[in-house]
Amino acid sequence: MCKNIFRINPILLFKRFHSQDITFKPLNPSLILRASKFQEELTRLESLMAQNNNSGGGFNVEQQKKYAKLCSITDALKEYQANYEQFKELEEMVKQDPTLSEDAEEEIKEIYPNLEKSKQLLFHKLLPPHPFADKSCLLELRPGVGGTEAMIFAQDLLNMYINYAHHKKWAYRVVSETENEQGNGIVEAILAIDEPGSYDRMKFESGVHRVQRIPATETKGRTHTSTAAVVVLPQMGGEDERETDAYERTFKPEEIRIDVMRARGKGGQHVNTTDSAVRLTHYPSGIVVSMQDERSQHKNKAKAFGILRAKLAELERKEKEEKARKARTDQVTSTDRSDKIRTYNYPQNRITDHRCNFSILDMESVMNGQKFDALIDSMEKYDNDIKAKQLLNNVGQN
Amino acid sequence: MPRITPKTLLKAYRINPLLPLLLPECRTIDQAKIEYKWLSQELPLKKKNYNNIRLLKACQLRFRHYPLQYILKTQPFGNIIINCKPGVLIPRWETEEWCLKLISNVKIINDLKVLDLCTGTGCIPILLAHSLISYQKNTNFKGQLIGVDVSPIAIDLAKENSRQLASNIDGTSLSSVLQFIQGDILNQNNIINKNAHFDIITCNPPYIHNFIRAASVRCYEPKLALYGNLIFYQNLIDKWINRTDSFIYEVGDMNQVQFLYQKLKTLNSKDTWKVGFAKDSNDQVRCVYGYKSNNTRLPMNHIFEKFGQILC
Known part of the structure; x- marks a missing residue:
């Protein structure tokens, strides 16, 4: 008898399951409430803007931005509600009128993907946006464990990001680069990508990248594992003269120390030094930034302040995130854990992102920037899902 | 070493x-x-x-030990690039530093009158002109900046540098604002119009009175721009002190600051002078400055606030 049970064709079982039970989990009512609050705000803003226009108030950029954002949320809400209504009607039909149930079920199947899509869209619109989403970014690369091989790998990573920027037609510049002694790798490099919004794409690169391959320096053909660390920072404001000057003035003199690396001696007309290195020490945070690439000390200082500013902004954001996480009772996995985030396995021609468990089997296309988008896309999706979970939990608690 | x-x-x-x-x-x-x-x-x-x-x-x-700046023919100075050539002193970062400090305090003044003695490449008045003009875009800068040097090579280079600046800043008649005059301030008396009165006199005079160790300076930079001790500070007291409201002179050591301080203290003048000195980032005494404490056109107290340490 037992055998008979297992003789049922599993495919049939599967089919039956699918054809009858398309169940849909509607969006949490409190989320809908939240969305409709945005809708109310939109109507308020609309009337305000109409008033402004009548009185000749002119074009307000902030207002326009907010308007666009609210519009997109309400549009998503409307679409979701329409789809959901339709879905509910059809479900009723299935229950009440058995004669029509077959047709109705067919239709449900048709609209189901749309409904699911609009639900996801609304969900993601409701997620809080990243504070630096519209900023351009700085990528700081340093080799980790693995000696020269790690330095070579850091260089490879830098090339990968440059290739990606090329591929995306983003403007970039290498702010500073220190080669190692052999000249085949880097000890430290900072790459600036001057594209607004690039921070949003690159932010998942922060963390430790691991490489597994037979290094060029290896003579016995053994595979080594080395790492390189990447830090992604938002570029806060440009390198505009007046802006950096104003920023420099926001620090109290006792907070910051500017060192110029000069040899001891009388200085002035006595010597003619070309060393223009500048080192900034920010005491409250302990951040030290050195810059020596430019011949002009003034420019080195401006660059160093730019990097300090980016580092402080990132630090502040992390602190805020940490606070928010502590406020929550549950332990949520985070996207910026400091352990390894990605493995580049050359023998297997494979890159795996450990956070979202995504693998891609095309090392070359990723390293030359063409398929790098795939990695970021999967990570973005994963991050959105996690944020959605958090949002749901929050709403549930409230 | x-x-x-x-x-x-x-x-x-x-x-x-x-x-x-x-x-x-x-x-x-x-x-x-x-x-x-x-x-x-x-x-x-x-x-x-x-x-x-x-x-x-x-x-x-x-x-x-040939200077890098003479090979590349340029030296960054503040946010501009100054052309350099053999026979003219290369602008130093210490000069750049106090110059930028001064600019941050005077950049809002749109009728500033500055005389720069021993101008060399013209770096100080050119950086001043560039910063003031680009800062006061909407209110045209109407001041006057004059550079004086004894060396005709230096004056040629300074004029070349100001032409380069003029091509960077369009739409402003730089020639009415910035001019360079060749003349020997130690021996000639009528270089500058007798009645002209200045707000600030800046100067980076030759102040080395001992042996120069650095070969690149000793062998390749003009001795005229390097060797001297108190002569230019004495010259300030003799000729310029009644024609200005304030001054900034670069110095090599504390003795030169003390010399100027003592001279100004014993000076028979109706004005009282406040004198101070400023150190550079390398913690060396780098410039001496002074201003009249009253009867000035511009608020000198404010301009030289936090510039350095006032001697008393």
Whole structure:
């Protein structure tokens, strides 16, 4: 008898399951409430803007931005509600009128993907946006464990990001680069990508990248594992003269120390030094930034302040995130854990992102920037899902 | 200064065969690498084919302590680039530093009158002009900046530099604002119009009165712009003190500050002068400044606030 049970064709079982039970989990009512609050705000803003226009108030950029954002949320809400209504009607039909149930079920199947899509869209619109989403970014690369091989790998990573920027037609510049002694790798490099919004794409690169391959320096053909660390920072404001000057003035003199690396001696007309290195020490945070690439000390200082500013902004954001996480009772996995985030396995021609468990089997296309988008896309999706979970939990608690 | 060991030279040679040539001047491999990068990036190119030879020649000059700024023919000064050539003192970062400090306090004044003595490349008035004009875009800068130097080579270079500045700033008649005059302030009396009165006199006079150790300075920079002790500070007291509201002079040591301070204290004048000195980032006494505490057109108290330490 037992055998008979297992003789049922599993495919049939599967089919039956699918054809009858398309169940849909509607969006949490409190989320809908939240969305409709945005809708109310939109109507308020609309009337305000109409008033402004009548009185000749002119074009307000902030207002326009907010308007666009609210519009997109309400549009998503409307679409979701329409789809959901339709879905509910059809479900009723299935229950009440058995004669029509077959047709109705067919239709449900048709609209189901749309409904699911609009639900996801609304969900993601409701997620809080990243504070630096519209900023351009700085990528700081340093080799980790693995000696020269790690330095070579850091260089490879830098090339990968440059290739990606090329591929995306983003403007970039290498702010500073220190080669190692052999000249085949880097000890430290900072790459600036001057594209607004690039921070949003690159932010998942922060963390430790691991490489597994037979290094060029290896003579016995053994595979080594080395790492390189990447830090992604938002570029806060440009390198505009007046802006950096104003920023420099926001620090109290006792907070910051500017060192110029000069040899001891009388200085002035006595010597003619070309060393223009500048080192900034920010005491409250302990951040030290050195810059020596430019011949002009003034420019080195401006660059160093730019990097300090980016580092402080990132630090502040992390602190805020940490606070928010502590406020929550549950332990949520985070996207910026400091352990390894990605493995580049050359023998297997494979890159795996450990956070979202995504693998891609095309090392070359990723390293030359063409398929790098795939990695970021999967990570973005994963991050959105996690944020959605958090949002749901929050709403549930409230 | 420790000698460069053959080991270091060999190490540098393995990185790049030209690096050992840069080591005597740069002292460390890291600095030599940076300098090599600047040389290969900024060397003024003439013909495409001879670049390697030109680079080698440049490194050989560097080996003989020839100043990098004379090879590249430029030196960044604040946010502008000053042309340099042999026979004129290369602008120093210390000068740049106090100049920028001064600019941050005077950039809002749109009728500033500055006289720069011993101007050399003209770096101080040119940086002032650039900063003031670009800061006061909407209210046209109407001040007057004058540079004076005894050397005709220096005046030619300063004029060349101001022409370069004029091409960067369009739509402003720079010639009415900035001018350079050749003249010997120690011996001639009628270089500047007798009735002209200035807000600030700046000067980077030759102030070295002992042996110069650095070969690149000793052998290649003009002695006229380097050697001197108190003569220019005495000249300030004798000729210029009644024609200005304030002054900033670069100095080499504290004695020169004290000299000027004592002279001003015993000066028979109806004005009382406040005198102070400022240190550079390298913690060396770098400039002496002074201003009248009353009867001035501009708020000198405010301009020289936090500039340095007032002597009393």
